[in-house]
Amino acid sequence: MNGLSPVSVQEIMANDPAHAPVARAQEWTAGAAYVIDRFVPLGEAAVPITDLGLVRADAVYDVVSVSRGQFFRLEDHQARFARSCDRMKLSSPFVQAEESALLNELVARSGLRDAYVWWAVTRGANLPHPSDRLHAERFQNRFYAFVIPYVFIKDDADRQAGIHLHVSNDYIRIPSNAVDPRAKNFCSLDLNMSLMEAGAAGAEWSVLTDGKNVLTEAPGSNIFVIRENRIMTPELGCLEGITRLTALELCAEIGLNIEVGTVTVDDLLTADEAFLTSSAGGILPVSTVNDQPICQGSGPVSTRIHNLYWEKRWAGWHGTPVDYEAVN
Ligand SMILES: Cc1ncc(COP(=O)(O)O)c(C=O)c1O
CATH class of the missing domain: 3.30.470.10 (Aminotransferase class 4, branched-chain amino acid transferase, N-terminal domain)
Structure with missing residues (x-):
């Protein structure tokens, strides 16, 4: 590849x-x-x-x-x-x-x-x-x-160019002690409304904070921020994404220093690279945040994780074959 x-x-x-x-x-x-x-x-x-x-x-x-x-x-x-x-x-x-x-x-x-x-x-x-x-x-x-x-959140061209991300000003992620985001649930108006805010701002996806400048997650996805040899993802206020878990395993495999903890808006704005992870999109690289360029297209680490994700999946990693003979 x-x-x-x-x-x-x-x-x-x-x-x-x-x-x-x-x-x-x-x-x-x-x-x-x-x-x-x-x-x-x-x-x-x-x-x-x-x-x-x-x-x-x-x-x-x-x-x-x-x-x-x-x-x-x-x-x-x-x-x-x-x-x-x-x-x-x-x-x-x-x-x-x-x-x-x-x-x-x-x-x-x-x-x-x-x-x-x-x-x-x-x-x-x-x-x-x-x-x-x-x-x-x-x-x-x-x-x-x-x-x-299968529906992709964004297409090949978007993944290659990296998307424009908007940090929501108008909405915060529902606090964990209101509706626990670790339970994948139907309460998603905070996420949905932030997408429309992003659309109105000319961006392509949104990400929400906890209201105190700490990143939580994006609609349908978790977020990763890369700076030098460190890769960070929020620990709290987000779903325990299965693609997030996968990205963490791939980051370990290529020797990155992983920090699952507090990630601020400033960390994102000063990042070398960032990407979103989801079952409906795999690894989705980010190129700008609030109109500020952080990376030219998909960055080298995001690209590596993206390609490894598909390469390993298609080779059967963590795969369960569908039994198509179950019906006839
Ligand atoms: C709010 C939210 N965060 C994160 C994710 C990513 O989770 P996964 O990688 O398991 O698809 C999703 C998936 O739909 C989600 O709805």
Whole structure:
């Protein structure tokens, strides 16, 4: 792979036969879903309108990606999902092995080799009497899932150029003692609104602080800041991202000094490089912060981590092959 610039992942996915979908009936190729107790083509999936996941954002979820027909770190995502459920007193109707079989079946039904796999447990329907809401065990929590073709947060050209990042002025990340960000949950208006603030400022993505100049995370992603031989990522106020964990492992592999701790806006503004990490985008290099250039395109360390991430994944690192024979 080219070590000088981020490899064109989407181009490879579009052209390499290893990414070609397995042939399936047309109704499933746009995506497959599981709604409470049944599999349905994506276009037929619907949520009951009184579900508290919809009405009150009372739900946790997770997302794992599949590339070249392999889940990436499926067990780590499932373990995090179980922790998210525990933290929010939600209970999945499925144990881990049932859950992985169900997610496998969804991917197999769609035939997709590159997929975005989402699943959630919601609180379920509201209870007849408001006082019942005091007791988590009285609810019947519901399971939902879907699989769609893999969606990148940003495309190859953006990864090569590095994105323009905006540090939100108007929004802070919800404090941990309000809604614990380590539980991957539906409360995301702080993140969503900061994206629109970034759009209005002419930037391409946003990042949020805790209100005291300390970085937390970005919508759908964690942040890394590189200065000299140090690479830093926030410890608190953020999701324990699985791609963050992966980037930390790759940083250790190439001998960088890692600091998981307090990272300030000033650290970012004076960085040599920065990147975002997510299941829906892998490693996403940053070129400017609040219109200030920090790096010309994707920097050398970001590029190295980016390319290693895809190279190792495609070689099977932390991979679980999808069993496409699970359906026929
Ligand atoms: C708020 C937030 N932070 C970070 C991440 C990155 O986590 P992961 O690398 O596990 O996708 C996500 C993923 O969607 C997220 O929603």
